Amino acid sequence: MQLMKSLTFVPILIIVAVIVMLSANASAQFSPLTEEQLRASATHVIRGSVSNVFVRTERKDNWEYTFGVVEVDVRQVSKGQDIEASDRVFVRYWHKTWLGDPTQIPSDHAGNENIPSKGDTADIFLMGDRQTGFDVFSPNGFFRVIPKSD
Numbered sequence: 001m002q003l004m005k006s007l008t009f010v011p012i013l014i015i016v017a018v019i020v021m022l023s024a025n026a027s028a029q030f031s032p033l034t035e036e037q038l039r040a041s042a043t044h045v046i047r048g049s050v051s052n053v054f055v056r057t058e059r060k061d062n063w064e065y066t067f068g069v070v071e072v073d074v075r076q077v078s079k080g081q082d083i084e085a086s087d088r089v090f091v092r093y094w095h096k097t098w099l100g101d102p103t104q105i106p107s108d109h110a111g112n113e114n115i116p117s118k119g120d121t122a123d124i125f126l127m128g129d130r131q132t133g134f135d136v137f138s139p140n141g142f143f144r145v146i147p148k149s150d
Contacts, residue, residue: 044083070115093142114140
């Protein structure tokens with residue numbers, strides 16, 4: 001049991017180390033990861049239909065921060081032990097948008113990209129578990145989003 005806890009802690013520790021290194025260098029950006037890189041790092045990989053999106057925004061200095069939760073009806077699980085097809089999961093994401101002078105946009109990590117809307121289908125790469133919650137892998141954990149067909 002202790003070995004399993006240690007093994008699940010290692011990917012989280014690596015991600016935290018990367019974030020700390022990048023925050024020390026304000027000009028660093030996260031490049032989109034390949035599907036293979038996302039799969040290797042994610043604790044869970046799911047495909048599902050977005051049934052709701054909950055959003056809160058706040059402004060600080062010249063940035064608008066969006067904090068959201070996407071409610072997903074899971075259709076398929078290709079990685080992870082505690083999510084099954086037909087489950088409903090809530091996944092957290094964040095994004096920030098520069099509101100200042102467009103010629104002075106800082107080079108900085110802007111959070112999650114390609115955020116799905118209600119009714120979309122998405123392949124989503126996650127970090128976390130049922131106890132602490134699930135976060136979408138940044139920057140492109142919403143890997144493949146198929147818009148709702150009207």
